[in-house]
Amino acid sequence: MPDIDLVTLTSLTFAINAIVAGYMLLLARLNIAQPAFYHWAASCIIFIFASLLAVSRMYQVTPVISVWLAHSLLALPPILIATGLLRFFRGTETPLPIKKLGIIFAAYATLLFFTYKLSYSAPILTATAIALGCCWCIALLNLNTTQRVVSKLLQGVLLLHALAMVAEITLYIDNWQLPLTRHSELYLEFILISHLLLTTIASMMLPLLLFVHREQHLMLQANRDELTHLPNRRHFLRESSTFMARATDSSPVIIMMLDLDNFKSINDTFGHAVGDAALKQVADALNIELRATDLIGRMGGEEFAIVMTETTEAAARKVAERLRQKVELQARVIEGNQINLTISIGAICSYKNNSSDFQALLKLADDALFEAKRRGRNQIIFDYSTNDAQVVG
Numbered sequence: 001m002p003d004i005d006l007v008t009l010t011s012l013t014f015a016i017n018a019i020v021a022g023y024m025l026l027l028a029r030l031n032i033a034q035p036a037f038y039h040w041a042a043s044c045i046i047f048i049f050a051s052l053l054a055v056s057r058m059y060q061v062t063p064v065i066s067v068w069l070a071h072s073l074l075a076l077p078p079i080l081i082a083t084g085l086l087r088f089f090r091g092t093e094t095p096l097p098i099k100k101l102g103i104i105f106a107a108y109a110t111l112l113f114f115t116y117k118l119s120y121s122a123p124i125l126t127a128t129a130i131a132l133g134c135c136w137c138i139a140l141l142n143l144n145t146t147q148r149v150v151s152k153l154l155q156g157v158l159l160l161h162a163l164a165m166v167a168e169i170t171l172y173i174d175n176w177q178l179p180l181t182r183h184s185e186l187y188l189e190f191i192l193i194s195h196l197l198l199t200t201i202a203s204m205m206l207p208l209l210l211f212v213h214r215e216q217h218l219m220l221q222a223n224r225d226e227l228t229h230l231p232n233r234r235h236f237l238r239e240s241s242t243f244m245a246r247a248t249d250s251s252p253v254i255i256m257m258l259d260l261d262n263f264k265s266i267n268d269t270f271g272h273a274v275g276d277a278a279l280k281q282v283a284d285a286l287n288i289e290l291r292a293t294d295l296i297g298r299m300g301g302e303e304f305a306i307v308m309t310e311t312t313e314a315a316a317r318k319v320a321e322r323l324r325q326k327v328e329l330q331a332r333v334i335e336g337n338q339i340n341l342t343i344s345i346g347a348i349c350s351y352k353n354n355s356s357d358f359q360a361l362l363k364l365a366d367d368a369l370f371e372a373k374r375r376g377r378n379q380i381i382f383d384y385s386t387n388d389a390q391v392v393g
């Protein structure tokens, strides 16, 4: 353990926190929609300010400022990291628990005010507050369901941070009646350095959350249809190969093409917005009726495609019929208009030994759909490519 003097350690703390605060402010300016960075920048600035007050102890500044005020402020950075996380995960619409936090902080500052003259009371209380703040941040990171790797890493760093604080608390309790020995001072120095390192790592990882989040959001946008949020044609076709590979000799892959009947007349009669809402309702019905393991895509306009695996031909026929009935019988009032809708479905069943590629099978399902339309709509045609075409609906 190198012998680092207090001045070096403090200067390093200021420098690193100032750099991180500047970095956060820059990110806040570049990402206007993400106010979390202001919280994280404020946490660094308050940390610098509180450390400055603590250092003023060496210059005989009154303990009310150099101990009580300094230690009161030192409890704020983890809280600001947590409020930043709340903003990040819940957005600006969800109000922050300002009142609750205000009461907790006031209680902490009051307790500190009446005890800070007692031996190591102030550092013990501060370390406890920081450890609890870290635990709150760890819990908040569980809200994150998309950027798991970054969240787990951050949680790990925060946990180490909390443990460093617990180590600090035990050190002070062990030496409650005595001044710190040289050995204990080194131990404390080590804790402070790890605290500094962990704070820096945590601050540097917070922006990663945003970058990964944005990347995933863009990916989602590129792959999803904006209106129905279903996979778009390109993504559907890209995903299809994974689904095709699941076909076995006994469990086929079912490909369905599904199209709303006479949809043009709905647009013409009620307007495009009503048409859009109807399309969304059908997409929602597909999402509800089909299994999460099925692939559903909007192929364009009023046409959807479905790939079902781990099923049988008989079961798929029943599903198609259930879908048809659901759309036909669903009570649909949009903007005060009673909208009646039906769908036509063309489907094809492919076993493992089928040599046709996905595009060819999709074309066969589309042919079946065309035949369903030709025969009067609101019906299902299975395997139209074979001679024994069957009408189910």
Ligand SMILES: Nc1nc2c(ncn2[C@@H]2O[C@H](COP(=O)(O)OP(=O)(O)OP(=O)(O)O)[C@@H](O)[C@H]2O)c(=O)[nH]1
Pocket: 227, 259, 260, 261, 262, 263, 264, 265, 267, 271, 272, 273, 274, 275, 276, 279, 300, 301, 302, 373, 377
């Ligand atoms: N509201 C809305 N309409 C759309 C959208 N995409 C395509 N359409 C409309 O869907 C209609 C499709 O018309 P057609 O291809 O003639 O089909 P249809 O009227 O459903 O007739 P059949 O398919 O033969 O039963 C057109 O009027 C398109 O403008 C969309 O995103 N929103």
